[in-house]
Amino acid sequence: xxxxxxxxYILSFFILTTGLLAVTSRKIFRSAIWLLFSLTGIAGLYxxxxxxFIAAVQIVVYVGGIVxxxxxxxxLTQQSGKDLPAPVRSRAIFSVLAVCAGFIxxxxxLRQYAFGAAGxxxxxxxxxxxxGNPAGGAALAVDVSVGNIGAQLLSTxxxxxxxxxxxxxxxxxxxxxxxxxxAIKTKPEAK
Amino acid sequence: xxxxxxxxxxxxxxxxxxxxxYGLFTRRNMITMLMSVELILNSVNINFVAFNKYLYxxxxxxxxxxxxxIAIAAAEAAVAIAIIINLYRNFHSIDVEDAGEMKF
Numbered sequence: 001x002x003x004x005x006x007x008x009y010i011l012s013f014f015i016l017t018t019g020l021l022a023v024t025s026r027k028i029f030r031s032a033i034w035l036l037f038s039l040t041g042i043a044g045l046y047x048x049x050x051x052x053f054i055a056a057v058q059i060v061v062y063v064g065g066i067v068x069x070x071x072x073x074x075x076l077t078q079q080s081g082k083d084l085p086a087p088v089r090s091r092a093i094f095s096v097l098a099v100c101a102g103f104i105x106x107x108x109x110l111r112q113y114a115f116g117a118a119g120x121x122x123x124x125x126x127x128x129x130x131x132g133n134p135a136g137g138a139a140l141a142v143d144v145s146v147g148n149i150g151a152q153l154l155s156t157x158x159x160x161x162x163x164x165x166x167x168x169x170x171x172x173x174x175x176x177x178x179x180x181x182x183a184i185k186t187k188p189e190a191k
Numbered sequence: 192x193x194x195x196x197x198x199x200x201x202x203x204x205x206x207x208x209x210x211x212x213y214g215l216f217t218r219r220n221m222i223t224m225l226m227s228v229e230l231i232l233n234s235v236n237i238n239f240v241a242f243n244k245y246l247y248x249x250x251x252x253x254x255x256x257x258x259x260x261i262a263i264a265a266a267e268a269a270v271a272i273a274i275i276i277n278l279y280r281n282f283h284s285i286d287v288e289d290a291g292e293m294k295f
Contacts, residue, residue, distance in 0.1 A: 005194050012203040019207055019230055023214030028223060035226050042233050049244050054257055058236075061261050066229060066268045073272045074222055077279045087217040095216035103209045107202060115197040115245065144254060152251055153258075161255050168262050175266035183273040 008048060015041040026083045028074055036067045053146050200241040207234035221275045221285045225268060232264045 015038055022034035039062045046055035087095075153161050207230060214227030236257045243253025275285055282289050 002194055008195050008199070012199075016203065016206055016210065019210045022230070023210055023218065023223070023227055028220065031223055031226065035229065038230065039233065042237065045237060046240060049240055051240055051244065051254065054236075054240060054254060057258060057261055061265055062229070062233075065265060069268060069272055070222060070226060073275060076276060077222070077285050084218075084220055084223070087219070092217050095213050098216070099209045099213045102212065103205060106205045106209075110198050110201055110205070144251065149251060149254060153255060159250075164255075164259060168259055172262065172266055175270050179269050179273040182270070183276050 004048075008045075011041055011045050011048060014038075015045065026086070028078070028084055029071070032067060032071050032074060035070070036063060039063050039067065051144055053144060053149055197241060197245040200245075201238065204234040204237040204241070207231075207237070219286050219288055221271075221278070221287060224287070225271050225275075229264065229268065232260060236260055 018034045018038040018041060022031050022038055025031040025034060039058065043055045043058040043063070046052075046058055152159065153165055156162050211227045211230035211234065214230065215224055218224050218227065239253040239257045239260070243250065247253070278290055279285050284290075
């Protein structure tokens with residue numbers, strides 16, 4: 001087992017453990033901190049996959065933005081030292097059963113498909129036929145540098161993503177205005 | 192990286208997805224439910240990046256979908272927290288069982 005594989009399994013264990021602690025911890029502030037660790041571990045997984053830009057975006061937006069927002073809202077809405085109520089026992093048992101059933105079902109479906117080494121997917125009972133790339137797809141791998149991503153993101157040619165880019169900027173503007181409208185304090189005479 | 196088959200990464204992201212589902216089922220606090228939703232979105236992002244890296248290394252579509260999902264998750268978290276703070280002002284609780292009426 002090479003060092004790369006060891007790093008992958010350590011990262012996966014870290015992500016899953018901290019994720020599980022984030023959804024089961026009884027103190028809400030600790031739960032937010034476990035979520036922070038889990039998101040950082042996912043950024044490490046992106047680094048391991050050699051997607052440095054995605055990892056940077058993950059750290060900036062999730063770890064630097066969303067988790068801080070969640071921690072702010074925890075402090076605004078409740079006492080962080082108080083324990084959360086334990087989940088109802090029957091609901092917890094049935095949730096565990098449903099989640100385990102779903103996980104096993106998905107893993108069984110994953111085993112049905114043999115993912116080829118380079119760009120080939122074989123369905124159940126099919127032979128591996130070339131769908132996109134010839135073998136040795138790593139040789140013709142496009143570089144995922146920031147310049148390349150930005151050029152394709154803003155290009156207006158056939159595989160350009162400029163229209164979704166503009167749509168998502170409108171969405172962010174709408175979300176910002178919506179947040180201000182929702183969270184604004186109503187005047188006392190209005191109520 | 193090439194020693195790990197794609198299915199191992201998919202199993203990890205599936206496990207993370209169902210951890211988020213467990214949190215969504217059992218938690219009754221709105222902020223913790225929002226945190227579970229973030230876990231679910233992240234597991235989907237891992238899938239997109241892994242498929243892009245392993246199956247279509249000559250394209251960038253998975254990267255773009257991941258970027259858009261991250262942007263939408265940020266917008267969704269901001270709106271959800273604004274709603275949660277407004278609910279806290281009206282009900283003095285952020286438990287979903289206490290928010291019994293929609294118009295205040």
